Amino acid sequence: MKAVIAPQKKQYRILFYDDRRVRVTGYIEIKKTIKGYRPEEFRYQTRRVKNYKHAPTKELVMHLRRSEVSLTTADEPLESFLHDLQIPFSYITICRFCLMDDQVTELSSDTAVTCGKNKEKICISCAKKEIRREMAHMGRIGRGALTHLDELLLQYRDVDRVLASCEPDSAKQAGTLYDRIEAHPVIATTPLCELPLPYEFVAASGVQSLMPVQQLAYEGGLLYGKDLLIVSATASGKTFIGEMAGLKNYLEGRGQVLFLVPLVALANQKYDRFFQRYGKIVEVSQIIGRSRIITGSRPLQVNKNRNAGIIVATYEGIDNLLRRGEKLPLVSTVIIDEVQMLEDPERGHRVDGLISRLKYLAPKAQYLYLSATIGLPNLLARKLQCQLVTYSERPVPLERYLLFLQRQQKIPVIKRYIEEEYNQVSSRGYHGQSIVFTNSRARCHIIADKVGDRVAAYHGGLTHDERRIIEDMFSRGELRAVITTAALAAGVDFPASAVIFDSLAMGISWLTVQEFCQMSGRAGRPDYHDLGKVVILAEPGGSYSRESRMTEEEVAIGILKGVMNEVAPVYDLEQSSELFAANAVVCDGFLPDLTKIEDTLVGTAEPVSDLLFANCLIQKQKDRILMTEMAKIMAHHFIGIERLQEIRRLIREIDDPLDIVARLDCTVSSGQMERESDKLQGEKKGKNPSKQHDNIKKRDRTRR
Helix, strand or coil: CEEEEEEECCEEEEEEEECCEEEEEEEEEEEEECCEEEEEEEEEEECCCCCCEECCHHHHHHHHHHCEEEECCCCHHHHHHHHHCCCCEEECCECHHHHHCCCCCECCCCCEEEECCCCEEEEHHHHHHHHHHHHHHHCCCCHHHHHHHHHHHHHHCEHHHHHCCCCHHHCCHHHHEEEEECECCCCCCCEHHHCCCCHHHHHHHCCCECCHHHHHHHHCCHHHCCCEEEEECCCCCHHHHHHHHHHHHHHCCCCEEEEEECCHHHHHHHHHHHHHHHCCCCCEEEECCCCCEECCCCEECCCCCCCCCEEEEEHHHHHHHHHCCCCCCCEEEEEECCHHHHHCCCCHHHHHHHHHHHHHHCCCCEEEEEECCCCCHHHHHHHHCCEEEEECCECCCEEEEEEECCHHHHHHHHHHHHHHHHCCECCCCCECCEEEEECCHHHHHHHHHHHCCCEEEECCCCCHHHHHHHHHHHHCCCCCEEEEEHHHCCCCCCCECEEEECCCEECCEECCHHHHHHHHCCECCCCCCCCEEEEEEECCCCCCCCCCCCCHHHHHHHHHHCCCCCCCCECCHHHHHHHHHHHHHHCCCEHHHHHHHHHCCCCECCCCHHHHHHCCCEEECCCEEEECHHHHHHHHCCCCHHHHHHHHHHHHHCCCHHHHHHHHHCCCCHHHHHHHHHHHHHHHCCCCHHHHHHHHHHHHHHHC
């Protein structure tokens, strides 16, 4: 039997136990007598009898002499009493919380956890209960989030530091650190002048030596016509890989360079980059599916010459030409930037089809696929019939932070983090700047307005001029942060030091592991910053769709620990029929060539030729398919058979064309509806995006 005695105000609590199971609990009072300190009263209860009983002090002394006695702290009266009665004792550290529940848990350096301002030592079990009690006010907490907090507890051994993930206003940012991804040491690379590149390109590029991933691409046959899939972190130099191969092929007379990107904003940035660097040695043009960019004040004319040496185009911009049966000039190099768009549920089939159609039309061209985030890239490289080049190391270290917050707490925390980040200056002399990702355009403006000065909302609802003003202000360091939607994650090359996630959704759909990695990869640029930071603000129990069973904190844990899946899309009937129509236009319906195009698809399409034939959209000959005008319209306007049938039905039922368009708008995807809803909400709230840059300047003048 063991006994532990703990002082409690004017009395002492005593527990008799064996194997941590308490048999008897009681209280004793000690008074000073002429013989020294002696017990005056002893009250006890057993596990079976809960009422306290008084017992003679001689019985207490007898039990103490039979037990292994331990004291929780030094106490002169108690120690004197035990010495006088020749009762040996020792000191022990136990969990006070367990003691209050009539349990004895001995603590050691391996089992103790600090708690509270006084850094009291408690056991791990009680520490977990304390964390769950503090988290109760935040509502339903997912099992994944609780597991994460338990892991932090075992790592830090400090309850307050773990709770910093839920109470960031009163805690230091270091307490919310999830993990740290270290940068790779700089390795020696080849000087550009020693490579088999044209002299005029080397002079115009302004580059002295290759970056690591560029060195690997060169060693993989980049300058000898090899098709490559390059997967490496953001800002590791992937674009220049395409420039080296493309300009070499063009200047040596092999043909044009096609640089394809997913968004107009990114096409504008690449166009400016190539024009400024290489405008004197090669003509640069842009194709984005329209002849001019409409801005808030005037049309911005762009060079749209299809015979230019470098053509920067959006996927749909160049695909629109192919779907109309137009032929390309001699193409020597095709660069597909952000090739992870193959997994996009709305556009992936079009990207896949575009690549296959380009391979059919330009079979001798060199194909380069660029991405920062691809799951199982070796399998994708095999499907694309190219060689894989990967470089997993980051040019700067990255710290990832996870905080659990209620929704109303997010904006004040975002404001504080933006201020703290901007106040830090890197060794290269740049202030820290932040990108804040949220799930809607309306939310962009709400956050920007509440955060205050030198912060701008940036999204697809702005005009080209408005976006360009914000991009220039950010690049010059005049803005502390931009608040943007997840839909522009791959489209803007902002040199940010920190990425903050206000939400983990894109519209009403949760981000995938790949999308999160793509967005978080924007934190930390080697020419600007010493460290990148990613901050996730997850709302326990939060969701953006009633249909979703996942909550935001569960999604946060999943994407931080998740692994990207293989790129293996499966296309539905609508997507498959759209692909078939576009492919048939390009090969003029010649069946062997149509099969050849379909065989190079990364994804899996449904067989649709019989269905199109049954709906009188195509006619079959021996080795050719003849397309009707309606089938060509499918290809030209990026629609499939289900959408076409809906249009036909509405035409039969409704005479007013505007009413037909309105009905069709009701059948758009949920993501499109969310984006339109966000736009309307912004208008109702009076958030006029066209006046945003003026408001930024007015706030700055007022502050000064």
